[in-house]
Amino acid sequence: MSMQDSREAAMIGRRTDGTTVRRPLSPHLQVYDMMQMSSFSSILNRITGVAWSLGVVLLVWWLVALAMGEPAYQTAMTAMSHPIGLLVLVSMTVAAWYHTLAGLRHLNWDIGRGFEIPAMYRSGWAVFIGTVVLSVLTWLPAIPGAVEWIAAQINANS
Amino acid sequence: MAQNPSVDTLRSPLGRVRGLGSARGGTHHWFMQRVTSAALLPLTIWFAVNAVFTLAGASYEVAAQWVAQPWNAVLLLALVLATFHHVAAGLQVVIEDYAASEAGKLVGILLVKAICWLLALASVLAVLRVAI
Numbered sequence: 001m002s003m004q005d006s007r008e009a010a011m012i013g014r015r016t017d018g019t020t021v022r023r024p025l026s027p028h029l030q031v032y033d034m035m036q037m038s039s040f041s042s043i044l045n046r047i048t049g050v051a052w053s054l055g056v057v058l059l060v061w062w063l064v065a066l067a068m069g070e071p072a073y074q075t076a077m078t079a080m081s082h083p084i085g086l087l088v089l090v091s092m093t094v095a096a097w098y099h100t101l102a103g104l105r106h107l108n109w110d111i112g113r114g115f116e117i118p119a120m121y122r123s124g125w126a127v128f129i130g131t132v133v134l135s136v137l138t139w140l141p142a143i144p145g146a147v148e149w150i151a152a153q154i155n156a157n158s
Numbered sequence: 159m160a161q162n163p164s165v166d167t168l169r170s171p172l173g174r175v176r177g178l179g180s181a182r183g184g185t186h187h188w189f190m191q192r193v194t195s196a197a198l199l200p201l202t203i204w205f206a207v208n209a210v211f212t213l214a215g216a217s218y219e220v221a222a223q224w225v226a227q228p229w230n231a232v233l234l235l236a237l238v239l240a241t242f243h244h245v246a247a248g249l250q251v252v253i254e255d256y257a258a259s260e261a262g263k264l265v266g267i268l269l270v271k272a273i274c275w276l277l278a279l280a281s282v283l284a285v286l287r288v289a290i
Contacts, residue, residue, distance in 0.1 A: 012163050019162055020162050020163050020164065021162070021163070022163045046252060049248050049252075050248075050249065050252060053245045053248065053249055056241055056242075056245060056277070057277070059238075059241075059281070060277050060280060060281050060284075063225075063234075063238075063280075063281050063284040063285060063288075064280055064281070064284045066218075066221055066222055066225060066284060066288055067283070067285075067287040067288050070218040073218045073221065074218070077215070081215065096202070096206075100199065100202065103195050103199075104199075106195075107192065107195065107196070110192060138206065138210060141210055141211070141214070142210075142214065145215075
């Protein structure tokens with residue numbers, strides 16, 4: 001295995017006996033136990049970030065539909081209030097709150113605080129619990145409408 | 159590991175490592191990711207609050223009037239620009255970490271940047287069209 005690219009220099013280390021060894025890449029999902037707080041909260045931050053990046057397309061769709069006029073806006077609103085659309089929006093809310101809270105955790109680390117193991121576990125649990133609480137709070141105003149809708153479905157079927 | 163890696167270049171390991179990155183802009187990408195995340199915190203919460211209490215299920219007139227409010231339009235533009243800067247920066251790092259080939263990495267990053275630019279421009283045009 002020879003080095004093709006000078007950027008790989010940092011990826012090649014030396015063992016104590018002097019022989020060279022290729023270092024593993026950092027986000028190595030196969031090596032680490034992903035059920036630990038540190039690795040799980042870290043990879044979940046990435047996953048929710050990518051998910052939210054896809055979800056942002058909904059915001060663009062909403063804005064562009066609004067600029068195109070009422071028919072396009074109605075189409076967008078109909079799609080987003082469809083059960084599948086709502087499921088996407090709810091999932092997006094959960095991903096967004098997780099990524100936001102985990103981002104705050106990262107900003108705290110970036111200023112050099114909260115690296116102790118007990119603090120890392122505390123902030124990790126705070127992010128998980130905060131995600132659930134804030135996601136429920138975000139959708140709380142929609143619950144009366146959802147109950148009404150479910151009742152209407154039941155009435156329509158009986 | 160089938161074979162030990164070898165280094166076939168005349169430059170010393172230290173020289174190569176020192177020559178790796180720019181001394182001026184090395185932290186710019188990382189730093190702007192933090193700056194946009196800090197900007198997005200109030201902007202996203204502002205939009206989420208308005209989405210829940212004003213825009214959820216709103217009629218076309220109500221939604222258009224909300225976007226047309228000068229402050230709402232300005233904050234929406236800021237939200238869109240900061241969002242797509244942060245999205246492009248974040249997805250770039252994900253691609254850099256997982257892309258197997260150098261060509262795939264380059265194409266992937268350029269594609270992400272192109273899509274982010276187009277979506278950001280479309281959003282800006284939409285906000286301006288409704289607001290002006």
